Amino acid sequence: MSEVNHAKIEEAVTMILEAIGEDPSREGLLDTPKRVARMYEEVFQGISQDPKEHFKTVFGEDHEELVLVKDIPFYSMCEHHLVPFFGKVHIGYIPKGGKVTGLSKLARAVEAVTRRPQLQERITSTIADSIVDTLTPRGVIVVIEAEHMCMTMRGVRKPGSKTVTSAVRGAFERSDAARAEVLSLIKE
Numbered sequence: 001m002s003e004v005n006h007a008k009i010e011e012a013v014t015m016i017l018e019a020i021g022e023d024p025s026r027e028g029l030l031d032t033p034k035r036v037a038r039m040y041e042e043v044f045q046g047i048s049q050d051p052k053e054h055f056k057t058v059f060g061e062d063h064e065e066l067v068l069v070k071d072i073p074f075y076s077m078c079e080h081h082l083v084p085f086f087g088k089v090h091i092g093y094i095p096k097g098g099k100v101t102g103l104s105k106l107a108r109a110v111e112a113v114t115r116r117p118q119l120q121e122r123i124t125s126t127i128a129d130s131i132v133d134t135l136t137p138r139g140v141i142v143v144i145e146a147e148h149m150c151m152t153m154r155g156v157r158k159p160g161s162k163t164v165t166s167a168v169r170g171a172f173e174r175s176d177a178a179r180a181e182v183l184s185l186i187k188e
């Protein structure tokens with residue numbers, strides 16, 4: 001279950017509030033350290049999870065054509081600033097040897113990989129590699145579109161800018177047509 005040390009987070013949040021010149025004992029902030037600890041437990045629950053676990057659910061279905069689950073929403077925390085980045089994940093794969101996983105398992109793997117301090121590139125490649133390792137499909141393509149709050153509310157301050165990353169494995173590496181099919185389906 002939870003590996004999160006609530007007492008330590010509460011102590012740290014109290015110290016941060018003091019350090020920014022706030023008064024942690026004023027009414028509105030009294031329960032804030034506890035709330036932040038509960039929030040971190042929730043948003044970082046992926047740290048203790050292995051995305052591959054979800055792909056153990058396999059149906060012996062003889063479908064060797066594209067399966068695409070698009071627009072899976074995600075929220076993660078950038079590991080440089082610990083502020084959110086969020087957007088959509090699109091996952092396509094071409095099964096081989098009857099190894100088809102449950103559609104919801106793709107979204108569960110997204111949760112496991114995003115609910116931790118992360119980089120968008122690492123989320124993209126970890127999802128692709130987890131599918132390759134467990135389902136050994138003909139090909140996998142993962143595309144992520146995200147907005148990074150460390151680029152919008154602070155720093156360079158470029159609201160509306162989007163970062164798009166992709167990871168392609170197997171058939172999608174070799175075939176322009178296979179990639180183009182997925183990219184056009186994502187845009188629809």
Ligand SMILES: Nc1nc2c(ncn2[C@@H]2O[C@H](COP(=O)(O)OP(=O)(O)OP(=O)(O)O)[C@@H](O)[C@H]2O)c(=O)[nH]1
Nearest residue numbers: 078079080085118119120121148150151154155156
């Ligand atoms: N490649 C990559 N970079 C990211 C991601 N999330 C945040 N970053 C970047 O991480 C970089 C950290 O840069 P630093 O120069 O160490 O930190 P900083 O001084 O706060 O940088 P600025 O954001 O430019 O103010 C920034 O350019 C962020 O935009 C991500 O998912 N992938």
Ligand SMILES: [Zn+2]
Nearest residue numbers: 078080081150
């Ligand atoms: Zn950042």
